[in-house]
Amino acid sequence: MNHPPTPLRIVLTSVALWATGCTMLPPPPSIAPKMPRRSIIPRSYRMKLAVFNLQDPTRSGGKLSERVAEALHVALFETERFELMQRAELRGIDPGDTRRIQEEYRYLLDGLVVGSITHFNTAQKTMTLNINVMNPLGNTVAAKSFDSIRYTGTINVNVSREDIERIAEWIDRKFPKLDSGQVLSRSSRRQVTLNLGSQDGVQIGMGVLLAARGDDIKDPATGDLLGSNIYVGEAYVVAVDAATCEATLENTYERKKASNGRLVMMEGPLPAVRVGDNVVFK
C-alpha cells in the first residue's frame, strides 16, 4: 500500500484535525424546563383575627362576655393593623366549644382571640380578663394577657372603652408589622428557616407569606414595571432565635371536583418554597 510522503501526511492530518475539531463541537444539552411554581390565594394579606365571645366561669357577667368581644373587635379594627372576621357569625358560637372553633376556623384565620372573665370586683366595678391570641394551626397560645378593666351600670352594663383600647394596643404591639425577609434554608419538608428573629420583632404564631419572583408585570398603558412577586406559600412561626426563626409551611388548597361532581376545596401539596424566596410578614 502506497502512503503519501511525510510532509503531505502531516498537512492532511492537520487539515483533518482542524475540520473535525470545528465541526465536532457538540451542542450543549437541552435541559427540560422545570414546572413553574403556581401562585396560591392566601387566606389573608394582613394578620386575620376573629374575636370570640369570652367564657364566663363566674356566671355573673351576663351579656358582658359578648359586649367585651364587640368592643375589642371595634378597637382592633381601629388599629388598622388586622383583618377581622365579621362578628355576626361568631356571636352565636359558644366560647366553650373550643373543638368547633378550632375545626371551623383553622384554615380561615391567622389568630383566634379567645379568653375568659376570671374575676368580678363589684365594689370597685372592675373585672379581670384573661385574653389569649391563639394560633389556629398550631393550637398554641401566641400571646396572653391578664388585664383588669372597668365597667359601669348594673343591669345595662357597659365596659370602659379606654381599657378595651389598651388591650387592642397590646395585641397590636405583640404582632407588629415587620420588614420583609428571606428564606435561608428548608430544613425539612415542612420547615423553613427565615432570616428575621426576635431582635427584629418576630413572635411565635406570626403568619408569613412566601413570595417568589415571577414574570415582570408591566402596566399595559405606560409600560412601567408594576411588580413581579407571586405568592407561593404560607407559613407560621413556631420557634424564634435572636436573628432567625423557624416557620412551618401550610398545605395549599385547591378547588377540585369531587366524585359527586361538586367543586370542593381540597388539601393540595405543600408549597414549592425555595431558598432565597421573599418573606412578607402579615
Add this chain to the structure above:
Amino acid sequence: MKQRSGILLVLVATCGAFGAKVCTAAEPQNPYPWGKAEIKAKGIQDVVELLRFGHRYRDRCTSLAESKQPFSAIEQCGIEAKAWYRAVLENEPSNSYASLCLGYIDLILGRATTSKTAKEDRFSAAMSRFREALENRPGYARAYLLMAQVHTLTERYAEAEKNLRLVLNSNIEDSEIHSWMAYLLLKTDRPSEAHKHLVRAIELDDPSPSARWSREHQK
C-alpha cells in the same frame, strides 16, 4: 385481473382477522401502558397530575436521547409525553408550560433524528410551540432560551444571540443559558467571550449537565 383482486381480498381479510396490530407492525411498540385513551378512561382532569405523567415520559425521552438510543424508542416516549401535555392544553388552553414542554419534546426529537427534513419539521414544530407559550405568557424566559437553542441548531446565530441576550438581561441566570451562549460564541469565532460564559456556567451550577459540558469545553 382476477388474480390481483384475489390477493387484495386475502390482504384485507388478513388485516381484518389480526386487527390493526398486523397492519401497524412496522410502528414502534409502546413500552408503556399510558396513552391518551388511558387519560380519558381514568378521567384525569387535574392539570398538575397530567403534567406529572407527561414529565415521566419527557424525562425518559431525554435520557434515551442522551444515551443515543435508537430514534424509534425516543420518538415513542415523545409521543406518549405529548399525549399528556395535549391533555393539559385541553383542560387549560392557555397553559404556557405545557406548550413549552411540547416544544421541548420536538426539540429533543429534532436533535435526535438524522434525517434533515425530519429535523427541520421538528424544529419548526418546536418553534411554533414556543411562540404559543410566549403568546400566553409574554416574557417567559425559558421559552426564549429554548427558541435560542433551535436558532443555534439551525445556524441562525443572529436571532439566537438576540434571544440569549434577552434571557441574560432578565432575572434568570443558570448554567444552561451560559453554556448555550458559549457554544454560540464558539460557533461564531469569539473564543475569548465564550470562555467567560463557560467559566460562569461552571461557577453557577457545577453538577448540572450544562456545567459538565462547559467544563469539558473550557480548554
